[in-house]
Amino acid sequence: MAKVKFTAGRVTDFQCEQGKRQSFLWDTAAPGLGLRATVTFDSKEKDRSRGKSYIFQAKLNGQAMRITIGAPATWTIDQAQAEARRLKVIIDNGQDPRQVKADGLEAKQAARNAKQAERNAMQTLQVRESVTLGDLWPEYVADRAPQWSDLHHKDHLRIIQAGGVQRTRSPKLTEPGPLASLAGVRLVDLTMERIEAWAKLEAKKRPTRARLALRLLKACLFWCAAHPVYAGISKANAAQSKKARESLGKSKVKNDVLQREQVAAWFAVVRQIANPVISAYLQCLLLTGARREELATLKWEDIDFQWNSLKLNDKVEDFRMVPMTPYVAHLLAxxxxxxxWAFSSPTAASGRLTEPSIAHRKACAVAGLDVSLHGLRRSFASLCEWTETPAGIAAQIQGHAPQGVREQNYIRRPLDLLRMWHVKIEAWILEQAGVSFMPMEPGLRAVK
Known part of the structure; x- marks a missing residue:
């Protein structure tokens, strides 16, 4: 092997020997340092490209190794010689320069990972120190809203609203929601003691809404506990305080229900409501015993006039089929x-009836009655007792979960059986209301 003292001229003039693909020139100053010149031919062995690079060659444990240092264009002679001496020292110490390089890269990567982890920890700490309940609530609602009903979604929006917004149908401004006072509290500060203090204040003003707020807040904190960002920041059990529940008290059993002797007065004022959609909706609500949103979201495609059936969204199951009794069919037709939507509203953004309770309260006030929309559902269940309808029949029509082993596992009632009893229930209620109704063929007609 030719050895010379590397100079700029010799390095520049060195070329691969004719007929060879690579040639070497070795340095006398730095043991193991060489200059390699290569020729690469194309597929036709005509055109070729030339290249040069500094290399280091030595033996480790009796095995020859060759390491590329770099091209003369980027490495000066002094730099190449210094690198060759460094590699020689590593080999003399019994180490493999390639492994040393790999270990160095791994150490650098580990250092970068450690810095990234430190930055992530700092970001998490910043979130911990700054995020409030009001900040994360919209994110929580957006994530969970697809699994909620429209009414449940609205509850989440109202429960934390800041208030002070002009109402659509009233000169009064909206009031702050029960959770509005906690909206600015940092998540890390939302402790059990903080919620207990909040519950004491809310219990004096609106315990019913505050009980709902506490349930919604508890679900939100459980969601935070499983969130990749908020996990570890919030305290999942903060809203499970026994003292908070005691402060807010227990919900009282609602007793708003139409008695048999009140049915006539209720029908008289409801049938006089100027909006025929609301009037029909309220009557159907009583005669079907459905939940308010189940009936409000009824679509025309869910109504089968041929087989007299309704398909209602159900909170226990995905949906349930109930009979469409003659008078209800008359109202819907x-x-x-x-x-x-069957109960449409051209003024509502959704296109369907959303707030029938206002008209219902006004009608009840005229009749001297005090019954809510859900009270009509209780009224259906109570009035069924007068017709001696089996409890399981009424429960299935209303969409209550089956009770008892027989109801859950053995009894499977067809729609015709439900219809037989449901028609009797409707006829009895209309009789008490003083509403004369006679189904006509092919259509239906109400006789006032």
């Missing part, structure tokens, strides 16, 4: 078909 008379409704205007303005959209996909």
């Amino acid at each position: 008379a409704l205007p078909r303005r959209s996909e």
